[in-house]
Amino acid sequence: KEAKKNPGEDSPPANAAAAAATSGSKFARPRPHALVSPPPPPLPPSRVLVLSDGREEGNVYLMAQYMAHHLTHVTPSLEFNCERLRFESSPAPCTLFLSNVTEDDDAVLRKQMEEFGGVERAFVVRTASNRSKGYAIVEFCVPEFSQRAKKILDDRFELKSKALYRLRRESKRFARGGR
Incomplete structure (x- = not known):
């Protein structure tokens, strides 16, 4: 007695990605789409955040914000006594x-x-x-x-x-x- 075969089980894969997915295993099924989401669309020019360091304007407040942001996000993180340092610039009231x-x-x-x-x-x-x-x-x-x-x-x-x-x-x- 012959077992019924599923269509596409022994048929060759349609594309190269499906061929790579099925090459290692007889029972692996091809994935029709990737699991990685597409990158987000770019921001419009009015919403792009530009961090000025304030040196051109001579603005100490902007320089403090810029330095605090970059010192907090530096890799490897800065540590003192086995504790990660955080830098903040307190916002001056406007x-x-x-x-x-x-x-x-x-x-x-x-x-x-x-x-x-x-x-x-x-x-x-x-x-x-x-x-x-x-x-x-x-x-x-x-x-x-x-x-x-x-x-x-x-x-x-x-x-x-x-x-x-x-x-x-x-x-x-x-x-x-x-x-």
Whole structure:
């Protein structure tokens, strides 16, 4: 009695990859596709991450980020007392929170903040009924701009608050009644 043969069991393989897969074993079956996934498509030019080391601009913050990234991912990894070293550059704040804001227009606020440097975003926080809550958020392009703005605005506020405090004290000096 003859056993039934499966079609393709003894037939020659269709391509070279299938021939290589079946050459070692009589029972090996050809694989129609590879198990390796295709490479991902390239990123559009706007999404490509370019790490500048900051030396051309003289930006210490960018240099710190660049060095921390490369020292963390160096091969072989850097070790001290049998522990792997990690390097981090703490992100300097680029965002300022401004309280007691009397300005209600985002464009005017942005224009006022641009005197300190480049501004990414500037907006007055609003209620659901579109009324100002009295504070704003300003995000600068570079941490140095936000630090400069904070220092100048703090100095302005300090001068105004000292004058206001002096005015209140003088008015209370000659008040009658109470101690």
